[in-house]
Amino acid sequence: MRISELAREAGTTPRALRYYEEQGLLRPARLASGYRHYDPQAVGTVRHIQLLLSAGLNTSAIAEILPCIPDGVTVLAPTCPELLDALAVERARITTSIDRLAAARDVLDRLIQAGPAAGDQS
Amino acid sequence: MRISELAREAGTTPRALRYYEEQGLLRPARLASGYRHYDPQAVGTVRHIQLLLSAGLNTSAIAEILPCIPDGVTVLAPTCPELLDALAVERARITTSIDRLAAARDVLDRLIQAGPAAGDQS
DNA sequence: CTAAACCTTTACGTTGACGTGAAGGTCAAG
DNA sequence: CTTGACCTTCACGTCAACGTAAAGGTTTAG
Structure with missing residues (x-):
């Protein structure tokens, strides 16, 4: 193609x-x-x-x-062990990143929660 | 300070x-x-x-x-409803981002899984 | 044959969140 | 009173993954 x-x-x-x-x-x-x-x-x-x-x-x-x-x-096995180390490092970075994103989302959720409640008549 | x-x-x-x-x-x-x-x-x-x-x-x-x-x-309630919309958009973006990160981590996990198994004597 | 719709290389432009000096005031210690 | 460690405002540099435009070759439908 x-x-x-x-x-x-x-x-x-x-x-x-x-x-x-x-x-x-x-x-x-x-x-x-x-x-x-x-x-x-x-x-x-x-x-x-x-x-x-x-x-x-x-x-x-x-x-x-x-x-x-x-x-x-x-998926093949990585050739060199150094690559495995690099993979582990990247994996850790991703996990950290996910945690931060989740924390940021929690902040937004709290704001969204507080939002519609304003003037709530129920 | x-x-x-x-x-x-x-x-x-x-x-x-x-x-x-x-x-x-x-x-x-x-x-x-x-x-x-x-x-x-x-x-x-x-x-x-x-x-x-x-x-x-x-x-x-x-x-x-x-x-x-x-x-x-x-955390106070957002003033304008437009902000609430913006928050929802950002929240969605974050969730999408988390999903992608998790998928990428799965790819790395499969590589890491395949790695140490090479030459495994057990 | 020719025009549209592809493709090529080359090369400068874009974006956002800062880093990194430069040139110069401020302030506490000795 | 001077030295060093702060602080200030410009203002240009950085980085990665492309966007975009220029100048030109290729292919295919009519």
Whole structure:
């Protein structure tokens, strides 16, 4: 598939896909015309990239992880133990982040709770 | 208290506190010398600011919320219903964000699971 | 054949929450 | 009275993941 089609399928833009390639996250084949050619597995890969990006991982961290998900679905064992350490660090960061988000949501909930009660006639 | 002390208490920097003021989040008094003077309640306020910032709210959104937490602890009912709508929107954003983080953490967990099992002798 | 709709590379622009000097006042201790 | 540790206001720098525009090649439908 071509770049625009992959972008549609994965819910992103051609520019983002070129950026991912520049960062070493994707390695599309090239047609004689110079056009990039992606196989269908790339859809899952791109979705993983977006998910991990939205979780706060940067492209270099994702670049280390992606080889362990070669077809966008299967999960292989990480090669080096250093990667495992890095994974643990990122996992901890995510957990901390979730806790903070939950705490912030609690603050908003208290405000929302206090809100509609104003002038409550019941 | 002065700006450096507040920064220490709240775990941030003087620069950040000046930035918060610039964005209308803090309104410290001024001494004759021109020095900023913060009351102790500011510690709680700053902590709230940091929490909401880390949850992805921007300074203008926080500026609308802060008046409902005047002393850094008490929670008042929001004045206008538009603010309540905005709060609901932010709350939804946070929940979505939490879900994505949890999904990303699951991916990492699967990798970590697959990792130590390699060469497992048990 | 030609025009639309793709694609390519190159390269500068954007965003928000600060970091990091620079140049200069203020204040307590010795 | 001076030195060091504060403080002040500019004002430019940073960072990552793209957005956006420019200048040009490719492909395909009519």
